[in-house]
Amino acid sequence: MARKVLVLGEVRDGFLRNVSFEAIGAAILAADGGEVVGVIVGESIQSFGDELIQYGADRVVTVEDAKLGQYTSDGYAQAILAVIDAEKPEGIIFGHTALGKDLAPRIAGKLNSGLISDVTSIEEAGGNLVFTRPIYSGKAFEKKIVTDGVIFATIRPNNIEPLRKDESRTGAVSSLRVEIKDLRAIIKDVIRKATDGVDLSEAKVVIAGGRGVKSEEGFKPLKELAQVLGGAVGASRGACDANYCEYSLQIGQTGKVVTPDLYIACGISGAIQHLAGMSNSKVIVAINKDPEANIFKIADYGIVGDLFEVVPLLIEECKKLKINA
Amino acid sequence: MNIYVLLKRTFDTEEKITLVNGKINEDGVEFIINPYDEYAVEEAIQVRDAQGGEVTVVTVANEFAEKQLRTALAMGADKAVLINIEEDVAYGDPFTTAKIISEYLKDKDADLIIAGNVAIDGGSGQVGPRVAELLNIPYITTITQLKIDGINVSVTRDVEGDAEIIETSLPLLVTAQQGLNEPRYPSLPGIMKARKKPFEELELDDLDIEEADVAAKTKTIEIFLPSKKEAGKVLSGDMSEQVKELVQLLRAEAKVI
Numbered sequence: 001m002a003r004k005v006l007v008l009g010e011v012r013d014g015f016l017r018n019v020s021f022e023a024i025g026a027a028i029l030a031a032d033g034g035e036v037v038g039v040i041v042g043e044s045i046q047s048f049g050d051e052l053i054q055y056g057a058d059r060v061v062t063v064e065d066a067k068l069g070q071y072t073s074d075g076y077a078q079a080i081l082a083v084i085d086a087e088k089p090e091g092i093i094f095g096h097t098a099l100g101k102d103l104a105p106r107i108a109g110k111l112n113s114g115l116i117s118d119v120t121s122i123e124e125a126g127g128n129l130v131f132t133r134p135i136y137s138g139k140a141f142e143k144k145i146v147t148d149g150v151i152f153a154t155i156r157p158n159n160i161e162p163l164r165k166d167e168s169r170t171g172a173v174s175s176l177r178v179e180i181k182d183l184r185a186i187i188k189d190v191i192r193k194a195t196d197g198v199d200l201s202e203a204k205v206v207i208a209g210g211r212g213v214k215s216e217e218g219f220k221p222l223k224e225l226a227q228v229l230g231g232a233v234g235a236s237r238g239a240c241d242a243n244y245c246e247y248s249l250q251i252g253q254t255g256k257v258v259t260p261d262l263y264i265a266c267g268i269s270g271a272i273q274h275l276a277g278m279s280n281s282k283v284i285v286a287i288n289k290d291p292e293a294n295i296f297k298i299a300d301y302g303i304v305g306d307l308f309e310v311v312p313l314l315i316e317e318c319k320k321l322k323i324n325a
Numbered sequence: 326m327n328i329y330v331l332l333k334r335t336f337d338t339e340e341k342i343t344l345v346n347g348k349i350n351e352d353g354v355e356f357i358i359n360p361y362d363e364y365a366v367e368e369a370i371q372v373r374d375a376q377g378g379e380v381t382v383v384t385v386a387n388e389f390a391e392k393q394l395r396t397a398l399a400m401g402a403d404k405a406v407l408i409n410i411e412e413d414v415a416y417g418d419p420f421t422t423a424k425i426i427s428e429y430l431k432d433k434d435a436d437l438i439i440a441g442n443v444a445i446d447g448g449s450g451q452v453g454p455r456v457a458e459l460l461n462i463p464y465i466t467t468i469t470q471l472k473i474d475g476i477n478v479s480v481t482r483d484v485e486g487d488a489e490i491i492e493t494s495l496p497l498l499v500t501a502q503q504g505l506n507e508p509r510y511p512s513l514p515g516i517m518k519a520r521k522k523p524f525e526e527l528e529l530d531d532l533d534i535e536e537a538d539v540a541a542k543t544k545t546i547e548i549f550l551p552s553k554k555e556a557g558k559v560l561s562g563d564m565s566e567q568v569k570e571l572v573q574l575l576r577a578e579a580k581v582i
Contacts, residue, residue, distance in 0.1 A: 073454070073463075073464065074463065097485070098467070098484045098485045101443075101450050101466065102454065102466045102467075103454075104451075105419070105423075105449075105450070105451035105452075105453075105454035105455045105458075106454045106455070106457070106458045106464075108420070108451065108455065109423065109454065109455040109456075109457075109458030109459055110458055112420075113420075113542055114418060114420055114541070114542025114543040115419065115420075115449070115451055115542075115543075116543055117419075117448070117449040117450060117451060118448060118449070128546075130546065133448075134448065135446060135447060135448055135548070136336065136342050136349075136445070136446055136448075137445060137448060138551065139341070139342040139550075139551075140342045140344075140349065140548055140549065140550050140551070141548070141549055141550075141551060142545045142547065142548045142549075143545065143546050143547040143548075143549075144543050144544065144545050144546065145543065145544055145546055146542060146543050147541065147542060147543060147544045148540070148542045149542055184463035184493055184494070185463050185465060185480075185491050185492070185493035186491065186492050186493070187489050187490070187491050188479075188490045188491065188492050189489070189490040190484075190487055190488070190489050190490070191487060191488040191489075191490070192487050193486050193487055193488060199485050199486070200485070200486065201485065204581075205581070205582070229582060240503075246486070246504075247469075247502075247503045247504040248483055248485075248486040248504075249486070250503065252338075253338045253445050254338060254360045254361070254445065254503060255503065257448075261581045262575065262579070262581040262582065271339070272338070272339050272340075272341065273338040273339060276338075279551070279554065280551060282579075282581065283575070283579045283581045284554075284557075285571065285575070291559070296556060296559060297554075297556050298554045298556070299556070299557050299559075300557035300558070300579065301557050301558050301559075301560065301571055301574055301575070301579075302557065302558070302559040302560065303559075303560050303564075303567050303568070303571060304559060305564055305567070309564060310564065310567075310568060313564065313565055313568040314568050314571070314572070317568050317569055317571075317572040318572060318582065321572060321576065321582065
């Protein structure tokens with residue numbers, strides 16, 4: 001059944017996020033031959049419209065306003081609800097990012113609609129659009145359908161394939177004027193703490209440390225390896241509770257759930273609560289002194305050894321690889 | 326200050342998940358207050374102790390959630406409300422829960438509503454923002470700090486590792502992120518007192534809600550467990566050789582670097 005599907009293009013730090021291209025991939029599946037309309041909201045974002053089209057959107061609507069320069073749920077909700085009102089889509093897809101998680105439930109609340117959050121795959125089956133999503137932080141999965149109203153979903157980064165960028169694709173980029181008023185919450189300041197711009201939940205490579213890292217200082221080689229591989233650093237609850245790193249790095253049932261292409265667990269024993277947050281990664285490497293550690297049971301490759309010996313060697317080897325490439 | 330906490334009873338984080346007849350098996354499972362809601366209860370108690378007022382914990386669940394509500398009372402909350410939907414709602418979703426909570430809260434003049442940012446079972450993270458939208462009050466999700474001065478509120482919010490400092494005002498709904506506080510354990514006198522604190526049990530009828538008004542907008546058609554991962558290859562030999570082999574495998578076999 002052909003549907004018109006709206007996709008939010010999320011701009012962060014001057015770039016469209018990769019998850020937005022994945023969202024277009026998801027929207028094309030959901031549209032089933034119908035039109036895919038991109039939406040971009042912000043301040044001077046007109047130029048991003050073409051890029052969404054090159055990734056598969058048929059056309060793009062932008063809403064620009066000085067009050068939309070920073071994300072606020074009040075500002076963005078007004079802008080996107082105006083686009084929804086004008087376009088009357090049958091489907092809506094956002095990325096399941098900090099922004100998507102914050103905004104999508106509000107819009108669903110306003111639309112009196114359902115919302116299927118954190119989707120990892122989409123298929124058409126038995127006349128229904130079926131969404132698969134993890135529950136219990138990935139210890140199980142459920143398949144869901146929308147039974148009433150607009151089909152609305154947020155998709156987890158790194159799970160749904162984007163289309164290849166096609167620079168010859170063209171489409172209309174139009175702008176909608178929306179009067180943004182009454183922002184009830186104002187962002188006064190943003191303190192940057194995230195590592196080198198690679199977001200943990202979107203990273204293709206995650207280097208995670210556990211209690212075995214032993215100190216804040218002990219995370220240094222992990223950070224270096226992450227940098228060499230273009231990845232992000234994560235941690236187990238044990239490492240966070242011991243104050244070796246910030247809670248925002250925590251991976252597990254409490255904390256973030258990640259599904260990178262490559263997960264390297266360093267000095268992590270593999271408690272159930274941690275495994276819930278990472279066991280659906282595509283390839284898992286475990287480095288641990290204890291050959292009996294639980295983490296080896298789910299690792300694709302394991303090295304029994306001291307992470308402070310293994311990780312520096314790994315950095316050297318990966319560097320060589322880069323030079324040869 | 327009139328403070329409400331939205332609480333959910335969830336599986337303990339150390340529980341394994343098994344299925345019986347295609348459904349999640351709850352037999353013999355240890356239940357807890359959803360960890361993020363524990364931060365919410367703690368924060369509510371701290372705000373009340375600093376500002377005065379009353380903390381009411383609310384859940385939408387079945388009768389078994391009484392235990393988790395009593396725990397919140399033992400931590401220091403003043404009142405508990407169990408909205409028991411077992412008889413009325415066969416299948417609910419976040420729309421259902423948010424609608425019921427907002428119907429309950431609409432005439433309560435809440436100054437501050439605190440929820441966890443996500444429940445570790447369903448993991449949708451929708452109920453907080455939906456309730457705020459239905460009550461038409463502002464909300465801030467994933468907060469790690471809350472400062473209240475009169476009706477002015479300054480909040481620190483975790484955004485993918487970065488911190489946003491946000492200014493807003495009461496009435497307000499916030500959702501708790503890890504790092505907000507260190508939840509206290511219930512004390513023995515706290516547990517004794519909790520038995521005598523006001524505990525209200527309501528059904529949809531008491532809130533003048535028709536089942537059709539809260540009918541789910543989505544439906545689960547299947548639950549399954551992820552395919553079990555086979556233990557892989559543990560390398561051996563000289564350490565620098567192992568590392569070389571690993572990098573080779575990641576490149577040639579797994580094709581991830």
